[in-house]
Amino acid sequence: MNTYFCHQCQSQFQLPPTATPSAPFCSECGSDFVEAVDEDDHFDSESEYAAFDTDGTPTRVPHAPIAGGLSELFNMMIISQLARGPRTAGVVGGTTGIGSDPHVRAGTFAGGVSISSQSGGRPVFYGDLAGLGGGDRTVPPMGVTSTLRDRVQERDERGGQAAMPGMPTRPGTASDANADRNQSADPDMSLDERRREEVTRMIHLLFNGMGSVRSGSGSGTNSLFQLFGGIGDPRDYAFGQSGYDDVITQLMGQLGQGNTPHLTEDQIARLPRVFVRAKDLGEHPECPVCQEDFSNEGSGEQVVKLECMHHFHPSCIENWLKLNASCPVCRKPVTDPARGPASI
Amino acid sequence: MSNIFLKRLTKELRDMKANPPAGISIENADDNLNKWTVKLDAAEGTIYAGESFQLRFTFGNKYPLESPEVVFIGKPPVHPHIYSNGHICLSILYDQWSPALTVSAVCLSILSMLSSCALKELPPDNASYVLRAGASPKNTTWAFHDDTV
Numbered sequence: 371m372n373t374y375f376c377h378q379c380q381s382q383f384q385l386p387p388t389a390t391p392s393a394p395f396c397s398e399c400g401s402d403f404v405e406a407v408d409e410d411d412h413f414d415s416e417s418e419y420a421a422f423d424t425d426g427t428p429t430r431v432p433h434a435p436i437a438g439g440l441s442e443l444f445n446m447m448i449i450s451q452l453a454r455g456p457r458t459a460g461v462v463g464g465t466t467g468i469g470s471d472p473h474v475r476a477g478t479f480a481g482g483v484s485i486s487s488q489s490g491g492r493p494v495f496y497g498d499l500a501g502l503g504g505g506d507r508t509v510p511p512m513g514v515t516s517t518l519r520d521r522v523q524e525r526d527e528r529g530g531q532a533a534m535p536g537m538p539t540r541p542g543t544a545s546d547a548n549a550d551r552n553q554s555a556d557p558d559m560s561l562d563e564r565r566r567e568e569v570t571r572m573i574h575l576l577f578n579g580m581g582s583v584r585s586g587s588g589s590g591t592n593s594l595f596q597l598f599g600g601i602g603d604p605r606d607y608a609f610g611q612s613g614y615d616d617v618i619t620q621l622m623g624q625l626g627q628g629n630t631p632h633l634t635e636d637q638i639a640r641l642p643r644v645f646v647r648a649k650d651l652g653e654h655p656e657c658p659v660c661q662e663d664f665s666n667e668g669s670g671e672q673v674v675k676l677e678c679m680h681h682f683h684p685s686c687i688e689n690w691l692k693l694n695a696s697c698p699v700c701r702k703p704v705t706d707p708a709r710g711p712a713s714i
Numbered sequence: 715m716s717n718i719f720l721k722r723l724t725k726e727l728r729d730m731k732a733n734p735p736a737g738i739s740i741e742n743a744d745d746n747l748n749k750w751t752v753k754l755d756a757a758e759g760t761i762y763a764g765e766s767f768q769l770r771f772t773f774g775n776k777y778p779l780e781s782p783e784v785v786f787i788g789k790p791p792v793h794p795h796i797y798s799n800g801h802i803c804l805s806i807l808y809d810q811w812s813p814a815l816t817v818s819a820v821c822l823s824i825l826s827m828l829s830s831c832a833l834k835e836l837p838p839d840n841a842s843y844v845l846r847a848g849a850s851p852k853n854t855t856w857a858f859h860d861d862t863v
């Protein structure tokens with residue numbers, strides 16, 4: 371008998387090998403979102419590694435599919451956190467392709483979909499984690515993740531700011547989700563701000579136990595990884611320490627430069643300006659950005675004075691705040707006096 | 715090349731030559747100021763005492779709004795945050811850069827990083843990082859997790 375796991379009704383069923391169709395259906399619910407479960411599935415074995423490689427070299431699993439799978443996982447997590455609409459991913463196709471193409475399979479593994487747990491044979495399903503803490507949240511089935519991702523990229527290219535990774539693209543669904551979110555969250559918060567918050571939270575949640583894992587004590591019980599049923603050492607799921615580092619790096623990268631809070635020209639124009647003379651500024655009579663002393667002539671020079679009492683040439687600080695809304699000297703966040711925190 | 719780039723680097727170079735901070739000396743700076751070589755002499759009483767190292771600073775046109783690329787050339791110190799290809803894992807060189815930082819401040823940070831180190835060992839992921847890292851550490855996405863050394 372061959373064992374399958376149905377992702378739709380979350381149960382296992384068996385089919386005799388002779389009757390195994392090329393596209394198996396769940397005997398319970400008829401869904402085709404099923405997956406063959408290998409009782410002996412163990413990723414330490416060389417044969418499994420070999421299965422990932424197109425040319426059959428059992429040495430190394432390529433990096434790229436892993437990274438891709440992870441960002442998909444990440445997008446999915448954000449979807450389920452952000453989109454509380456009832457049918458986030460009703461767009462489910464099925465499992466076409468998974469398991470047949472080694473690269474797809476590798477990517478899927480990295481996304482956590484097709485890992486079987488060592489004990490029970492029930493696949494550890496990262497999607498479960500995304501649904502954690504909210505029964506009303508729909509988890510997009512794995513078969514569609516790449517589709518979602520493509521659409522996200524499309525949206526990003528097309529829509530700029532308003533695009534949010536993993537947001538459903540069907541018009542009705544999107545507006546449902548939006549309406550729902552707007553009711554539940556602070557309406558003053560921009561989508562970007564909310565997204566950033568969620569992303570940060572997810573990283574913290576997921577890797578809360580990281581420190582203890584690294585130091586080897588192994589008791590990262592607060593880590594979402596354990597909560598959603600991850601068994602063993604998280605590093606095992608990412609091909610050792612360096613793969614694990616890649617995971618972290620990949621996730622951190624999504625919070626990179628592009629998301630640094632910054633101010634617009636209008637916001638910068640609203641920052642208070644004062645006249646100062648170098649001789650009144652004590653030990654540091656220079657602009658910290660260009661390192662030139664301020665003028666002493668007449669009533670001095672017009673400068674931008676941040677809340678933290680640090681002074682800058684308007685042109686010097688403007689260029690910096692457009693990149694990063696923080697004081698170059700003390701790193702205190704700089705806010706638009708008229709509107710509160712900087713946008714992302 | 716912006717005005718501020720030349721003005722600031724000229725001033726920094728002049729200041730560092732006039733008042734070099736302890737253990738830091740400018741060995742060479744290009745005529746157009748965008749590549750500097752700085753010599754670091756490790757502090758006495760540290761595990762690197764008696765050793766000296768060379769840093770290469772490469773300034774982009776957007777300096778000081780963007781961080782310089784800073785790498786060890788020659789033989790880099792063996793340190794848990796310094797890779798054997800000379801790349802340095804130090805937040806102020808990447809996402810924690812601020813235009814108020816200077817060549818001298820960066821050198822002091824690196825010297826202090828050496829001084830506080832108790833054991834000469836390579837970063838745990840040195841081999842894999844060096845294998846796939848690009849030429850510039852600025853193209854690496856760094857995860858900073860240890861500020862004890």
